[in-house]
Amino acid sequence: MHNNIITNFLALVIIVLFSHVNGQAQERSLDYYMKKTPFIMPEVTVPKFPNKIFDVTEFGAVGDGQTLNTQAFAAAINACNAAGGGKVVVPPGLWITGPIQMKSNVNLHVERGALVQFTSDHTQYPMVKASASSSRYVTASPIYGYKLKNIAITGKGIIDGAGETWRPVKRAKMTDDQWKDLVKSGGVVSEDGKLWWPSKEAIDGKKYLKEMKKKVDNPGPMDYLPARDYMRPYMVYLVGCENLLIEDITLRNSPKFVLYPNNCENVTIRHANVFNDWWSQNGDGIDISASKNVVIYQCNVNVGDDGICMKSSGDGPESGTYNVENVLIAGCNVYHAHGGFVVGSNTNGNVRNVFVNDCNFVGTDIGIRMKSTAGKGGIVENIYIKDVYMTGIKGAAISFDTFYQNVPAGTSRDTSNKKAEHDIPVFRNYYISNVYCLGANQSIYMSALPESPIQDIHMDDVWIKAKKGADMTNVDRITLKNVKTDIQKGPVYKITNGRDVTIDNGHMPKAAKVFIEASGDTKDISVVNTSIPNLKELVKTTDGASSKAVHFK
Structure with a gap:
């Protein structure tokens, strides 16, 4: 009788839990996520045909x-x-084709079982203007x-951009056998x-363009x-368009x-699958560039560069405009990528009002x-990140870096330490909550230019298991509430030139x-609501930091 009661009780608990989870899923x-956005999210018009x-x-x-089939598709x-x-x-x-130029009011629907394979014959890709108003020419994208x-x-079919015939490949990204096979292929x-290039024209292209532009005015x-x-072109390149839907493909x-x-x-990008080999040079997945009112919903991304990325080129803060604005990213999975959710490195057009929710990296x-x-x-501001779950992160679980250098294939990292005296990026007003990471090399990394500290970052209910603790340089007004990091070595928090950092209900791993x-010009570090034995003895000041830099309340 007793066992029956326990069995029935467990069954009831399971039913209740399932109903709760199922209810959440429903x-x-x-629409649920649209209503949750912490800013006024405009209705995103989905095209009808x-x-x-x-x-x-x-x-x-x-x-x-x-x-x-290029001409047939165009017709x-x-x-x-x-x-x-x-x-x-x-x-x-299996449909072989050259570039597809889209037209207004057209839904290109690729049915399940259809594989659209773009041709490896590069003579089929003409040079076209980079946009409707541009005087610059680019190689035509597979879809543009x-x-x-x-x-x-x-549609639930597949579109393949023949990227392996275009992309350079770094030797360091391949095994010995892969590299030998690649070199043998031509x-x-x-x-x-x-570095391997697919053709002599590709490896010589940069030098040719430099010389050509010296000789030719227009x-x-x-x-x-x-x-x-x-x-080499972007795969799907749509410029200055309104009411765009990418679905199921x-x-x-x-x-x-x-x-x-x-x-x-x-x-609107929903239920899409985006894939590139992990060694794909500049093989970003979904890059939103200078676009507004964007929804990325229940997509899967596995690529060779940034996963889901916001890029914003423009006229800088003085313009008063935000070229990336009102973006919802919800229910997405990112597997291999340089970053799960990324902003940058193009930020001069300003970014604001981005909500990332219920994503796995x-x-x-x-x-x-x-x-x-x-x-x-x-300026990048008003970024909200909530309910993100991560595992197996190779670097930092959370990273802010305004010393980033892009190193294109065939070039070297700039070690001259030259620094622009203007156009300093601003990262501010971030709200990161309910983020969990099982396995990273580092918990949190923040490194800012001294002229513009990373500022007003609020983290709440964050748990990260990592090898190393947080490293924060040139930061201001940082709040870490219920942030727990289970690290293997180093200080839990290393703060250099930090101001007004609050650690609320901190955690000391074994x-x-x-x-x-604390080091350098660090001051006003507050530790509150934190019950750790001998806490004051666990604070170290170096490199000129005052012994009064850290306060306990």
Whole structure:
């Protein structure tokens, strides 16, 4: 009888827990997250299309893996656009094609079982203007469009950008056998043996462009053409578009960034899968550039560079505009990437009002990553990160860095210590809560230019298991409440030139010997509501820091 009661009770508990979890899952629709945003999130218009079907096979496309279908795809898209819009359907099959130029009111729908394979023949990629108003030419992207309205790429099929025929590969990123196979496949290896390029045109492209621009005042497409292989394109490049939907599709193997909406408004990316090999140079997943009113919902990303990234180019803080604004990222998974959620390094167009919620980062180099540098400038503020769960992070779980250097393939890191005297980036007003990380090399890393400390960062209910503790340099007004780090070595908090840092309900892991190591011009460090035996003896001051830098309340 007693066992029956226990069994029934456990069954009831399981039912209640399941109902609770299931109820939460039902609640967590896109509408649920939209209502949770901690700022006023405008309604993001999702494009709608007339019920008209334009099957690419009716325009001469053949899905046999041999026929080049560029003209057939273009004919279907043009017919759809001319008819006022509808759905261009790519049925199951293997479809070889050159670049696809999107048109307004067109939903490019790739059905399950369809594989759209962009051709490895680079002569099929013309030089086109970088945008509708640009005088600069670029290699045509596999999918591109300028100044369009109401466009979509949907369906459960796969689109492959033939990226392996475009991307350079670093020797350090491959095993010996992989490198040998790559070199045997063709291409050219750099003189130092550290970098493989797919062609001689690619390895010579940078030098050619530099010399060409010295000789030609207003270069046209034919002037840029010899550098086509070097100027590898983004895979999906949509500029100045309004009402954009990316849904259900799998995008993989890009020449450069996979998905790159630039200067767009009302962007919805949901249930998409984005994939690049981990060694993919500049193989970013989803990069939102200078765009507003953006939703990224229940997407999976596994790439060779930044996972989900905000980039904002523009005129700097003095313009008063925020080129990246009102962004919701919810229910997403990022696996291999340089960062799970990233801002930068382009920040000079300003970023604000971004909400990241219910995301998992597994095996990324850094979990939450903010990066910029002098010369980039811009203000990044009002960033909200909540309910993020991470594991296997190779670097810091949470990182802010305004000393970041981008090192393109074939170049070296600048060690001259030269620093721009203007355009200093500002990171401020971050709210990070309910973040858990099981396994990182470092818990928290903050390194700012002294002219512009990282400021007003609020962390609440954060737990990180890491090898090393937090390292914070040039920070101001930092609040760490219920932040617990289980580290193996070093101080729990190393603070250099820090001001007004509050540690509320701190935690001292068993392996740590020092709770706070304060150095330099550090002052007004407050430890409150923290019950740690002999706490005052666990504080160390070095390199000129005052013994009064840390206060206990």
